[in-house]
Amino acid sequence: MxxxxxxxxxxxxxxxxxxxxxxxxxxxxxxxxxxxxxxxxxxxxxxxxxxxxxxxxxxxxxxxxxxxxxxxxxxxxxxxxxxxxxxxxxxxxxxxxxxxxxxxxxxxxxxxxxxxxxxxxxxxxxxxxxxxxxxxxxxxxxxxLSMTAKDRYLFFKEQYPEIEQRIPQYMVASYLGITKEFLSKIKSQLIMDQ
Amino acid sequence: MxxxxxxxxxxxxxxxxxxxxxxxxxxxxxxxxxxxxxxxxxxxxxxxxxxxxxxxxxxxxxxxxxxxxxxxxxxxxxxxxxxxxxxxxxxxxxxxxxxxxxxxxxxxxxxxxxxxxxxxxxxxxxxxxxxxxxxxxxxxxxxxLSMTAKDRYLFFKEQYPEIEQRIPQYMVASYLGITKEFLSKIKSQLIMDQ
DNA sequence: AAATTATATTAACTTAGTTTAACATTTACT
DNA sequence: AGTAAATGTTAAACTAAGTTAATATAATTT
CATH class of the missing domain: 2.60.120.10 (Jelly Rolls)
Known part of the structure; x- marks a missing residue:
């Protein structure tokens, strides 16, 4: 069917x-x-x-x-x-x-x-x-309400790993409620942290 | 019944x-x-x-x-x-x-x-x-995602005028996703604006 | 009425996130 | 392959909102 x-x-x-x-x-x-x-x-x-x-x-x-x-x-x-x-x-x-x-x-x-x-x-x-x-x-x-942008991003990555691969990053930023520039900053901080 | x-x-x-x-x-x-x-x-x-x-x-x-x-x-x-x-x-x-x-x-x-x-x-x-x-x-x-704290507050006042009268202001602040101090600031700005 | 307790204000300082703008990289198009 | 378009990065200056702490006001309790 x-x-x-x-x-x-x-x-x-x-x-x-x-x-x-x-x-x-x-x-x-x-x-x-x-x-x-x-x-x-x-x-x-x-x-x-x-x-x-x-x-x-x-x-x-x-x-x-x-x-x-x-x-x-x-x-x-x-x-x-x-x-x-x-x-x-x-x-x-x-x-x-x-x-x-x-x-x-x-x-x-x-x-x-x-x-x-x-x-x-x-x-x-x-x-x-x-x-x-x-x-x-x-x-x-x-x-x-309760999480910082960084934590919201980490949550998104974890919960929807498939989605992140399929869409441009500026759309992830929009979904998270932040600018694309700030998401870029968050990502580079996360890389430095490890 | x-x-x-x-x-x-x-x-x-x-x-x-x-x-x-x-x-x-x-x-x-x-x-x-x-x-x-x-x-x-x-x-x-x-x-x-x-x-x-x-x-x-x-x-x-x-x-x-x-x-x-x-x-x-x-x-x-x-x-x-x-x-x-x-x-x-x-x-x-x-x-x-x-x-x-x-x-x-x-x-x-x-x-x-x-x-x-x-x-x-x-x-x-x-x-x-x-x-x-x-x-x-x-x-x-x-x-x-789309409104500033000030606009969210004005929206809340307009949409739920009854509720604002019945609950303490720090709870309104929590609902809006801001601190009570910042809501105080917003309110005093709104008073000065008029 | 006085004394607690809960709520609200103000101000100085800090931080998270935005804006702008220039540059880099990747993807799509002919 | 070469070019244009779309996407991503970096950094400096700025702004919205948070933090702390001291004070004021209102609401309850005794």
Whole structure:
């Protein structure tokens, strides 16, 4: 089935019958994007809640001064969307851009509501997905409040070693909430320290 | 019914039958706490997901240096728990303390699982509650990345005017991620500015 | 009302992180 | 291979925010 990667991921949370799997498969779209394209741009309506099959995205906010702040990266097995925009079908606050050629399983708003109706287990599944996302976001708040930039960088390296290899350093800096120059300084300090 | 405030809140999201309301009422506990008591302490298992009927709580994280960082306040109509601890029934990262005498509607882990089974609409309801919490948390991440301390303070004043009146200023400072001294400085600058 | 205790202010000094700008290195393009 | 574009480094000057410590004010307790 085209949604096998998703089914494999879902099996950790809920067990679906063959009919339910087939129904899900019939409703869901596989989409491919090139590096540089956008899934959502600030002001758009976010049409899809997406499961990343392969590739990488960044979610960012551009402030009044035109500065970009990276909220999260998504790689294989992660979900991505502008949740507020998707749920309310209202203009997005965030940009979601592909940092690599990316393959997604995309679920539109209409489809997800239909799925909740026809396969109630999916309501449970998505509740659990959002719970995990919320917990991760709260932990990020805590790290930004309690850790220095250096420690946040070390944590990032440790927790997401795959991501650091795949994206330019200035984006890591933006994610950490510091300038690229300061991240450079931190890295050279870390090298001297050893 | 003892859970009327909660039912009123829920009616914005789902509509329950009288039987469902009665079932919910039978399963749910009303609890009262005094100012200063704890709902959860770091290391405890968070037993309840709670709806605040009246009063106020703070959720905080104490780091290795013993410094407290306030993650959120909850007042009337808000939910509070250590979500990670509650879901996995694992030791809590956070403290949740009452800043006023507080009345809660408390739902234990067993009960919530039972409710999901017997009243599937509640799975939908709680999905929506968590979605909102996630969106709020992501916005907090964005503000901490993109705004100066002064602007974060002005935003806080505007968005939560009720809360600022009810809690000491050093807790506002902790929530904003700055020292109490620096918040004092910001406030006196704001007074001079006008 | 006096005395504690908790909260808030002020100021001098220090530090973490930013800004600017010049230069170096890597990656992508013809 | 050679050039342009994108990314990364370094350093000096600057600023936002933290630290310390002394003092002031407000809220509780006796």
């Amino acid at each position: 085209k949604i096998d990667p998703l089914l494999n991921y879902m099996s950790k949370y809920v067990s679906l019958t063959e009919e339910e799997k087939a129904y899900l498969d019939s409703k869901i779209v596989l989409r491919k994007y090139l590096k540089g394209q956008y899934l959502v741009q600030q002001g758009d309506i976010c049409k899809y809640e997406c499961y990343v099959v392969s590739g990488c995205t960044k979610t960012s906010y551009v402030d009044d001064l035109g500065q970009e702040h990276i909220i999260m990266f998504s790689i294989e097995d992660w979900w991505t969307s502008d949740m507020a925009s998707f749920i309310n079908q209202s203009p997005a606050d965030f940009n979601i851009q592909f940092l690599e050629n990316t393959e997604l399983i995309a679920i539109s708003h209409d489809v997800i509501e239909d799925l909740y109706k026809h396969v109630p287990k999916l309501e449970r599944f998505f509740r659990q997905v959002v719970e995990k996302a919320f917990i991760a976001s709260q932990k990020r708040v805590v790290r930004n | 003892k859970i009327d405030p909660l039912l009123n809140y829920m009616s914005k999201y789902v509509s329950l039958t009288e039987e469902e309301k009665a079932y919910l009422d039978s399963k749910i506990v009303l609890r009262k706490y005094l100012k200063g008591q704890y709902l959860v302490q770091q290391g405890d298992i968070c037993k309840y997901e709670c709806y605040v009927v009246s009063g106020c709580t703070k959720t905080s994280y104490v780091d290795d240096l013993g410094q407290e960082h306030i993650i959120m306040f909850s007042i009337e109509d808000w939910w509070t728990s250590d979500m990670a601890s509650f879901i996995n029934q694992s030791p809590a990262d956070f403290n949740i303390q009452f800043l006023e005498n507080t009345e809660l509607i408390a739902i234990s882990h067993d009960v919530i699982e039972d409710l999901y089974k017997h009243v599937p609409k509640l799975e939908r309801f709680f999905r929506q509650v968590v979605e909102k919490a996630f969106i709020a948390s992501q916005k907090r991440v964005v503000r901490n």
